[in-house]
């Protein structure tokens with residue numbers, strides 16, 4: 048087939064590498080045909096060529112003309128179909144592998160069309176993701192989901208809770224683990240430089256763990272996010288998905304939306320707010336942060352946590368026949384960890400214009416529960432368990448959240464029910480797992496204390 052509409056592939060020689068790469072990403076196009084004003088084809092290059100040039104130290108502001116391939120394969124107007132097919136199978140040109148599109152030039156070298164060999168698959172655009180904290184509770188599920196979708200996944204994690212969450216992934220072709228610390232700029236660069244998207248999950252997670260060593264928390268949650276942004280911008284990584292938290296809302300009696308005032312009550316929540324601010328203030332047409340404010344997570348994961356309200360209450364109900372309720376009237380927007388990972392996938396896959404610079408509360412409006420309601424659900428599912436009430440409340444967080452934006456814009460729906468999430472954990476207990484649920488590796492606070 049001869050394609051006469053080829054404007055979207057054409058770039059002027061003075062287009063900068065930075066402009067070209069982001070335009071190619073936006074249009075989901077793999078090649079730049081570099082033409083002068085009279086449409087003479089001067090050279091060809093791909094997204095991969097541009098990324099490599101930047102890695103090799105080319106200034107992102109240099110022009111595409113400085114790195115284009117001027118010895119490209121092309122066809123003349125009178126080339127017959129058989130020859131065109133042959134040319135498309137020649138794999139010396141601008142892309143590794145076969146050439147789906149062969150430029151057709153007239154006698155003056157003017158581009159007049161593209162021969163498209165329909166039998167050759169469209170070159171797959173690079174789909175390579177870095178997940179910081181990818182060995183964690185959310186990250187170990189997310190890594191699996193992205194690998195299953197055909198992404199190349201790199202995890203950068205210091206393995207503070209061990210590597211069990213991703214152990215079996217290490218044999219997979221598209222998976223790479225960098226055991227490293229996000230506070231180390233060299234390791235961040237190693238992880239970021241050749242990916243197309245970063246999902247930033249790593250950090251000291253939770254109010255108690257973050258209070259143990261405030262300086263370490265600031266380094267990990269606050270300053271590392273700043274470095275991450277700088278490095279993404281330098282290496283032209285267009286999309287950064289950031290795991291924030293609904294705990295930025297603190298305590299409030301209204302139904303909270305993304306427009307509500309944030310009232311962080313802890314250092315943890317404050318570092319989430321400051322990271323969100325850096326991210327949004329750095330957004331531009333080349334850098335697109337997406338902020339996901341997760342609700343309160345629960346459920347099974349290959350890296351399990353028993354310091355989250357539902358998981359802890361379920362374990363205590365099963366192993367101790369006791370469900371402790373402190374206060375009980377505080378609201379929590381519950382979100383299954385598998386649904387949280389699914390929201391990250393949606394944020395990676397969505398067209399940039401839908402998500403760029405956006406904050407999304409992640410959860411389901413019908414899944415706001417009070418602590419008392421959670422206890423009652425667990426009590427029903429665990430025979431012989433008893434609810435014990437205490438009226439001291441250490442944790443002042445209390446928030447009920449609206450999730451209509453993520454449902455409307457990204458179609459985030461069909462939550463896993465609280466009952467089935469709890470039953471899944473109970474099935475593991477019944478099979479003899481997690482008898483040591485109090486072990487510090489399941490608890491971020493205890494792990495942090497040991498690491499001091």
Ligand SMILES: NC(=O)c1ccc[n+]([C@@H]2O[C@H](COP(=O)([O-])OP(=O)(O)OC[C@H]3O[C@@H](n4cnc5c(N)ncnc54)[C@H](O)[C@@H]3O)[C@@H](O)[C@H]2O)c1
Pocket residue numbers: 179180181182183184185186203204205206207208227228229230247248249250251252253267290291292293340341342343344345350352355491
């Ligand atoms: N679990 C929740 O209820 C919840 C709620 C809201 C938001 N979030 C956010 O989601 C993200 C993931 O949380 P999670 O529950 O999976 O936590 P997690 O503690 O299981 O995972 C965090 C991962 O980051 C790694 N990490 C920590 N410090 C690091 C460092 N300095 N360098 C490299 N790696 C480091 C840890 O080893 C761990 O694998 C976090 O950003 C968290 O704030 C979680």
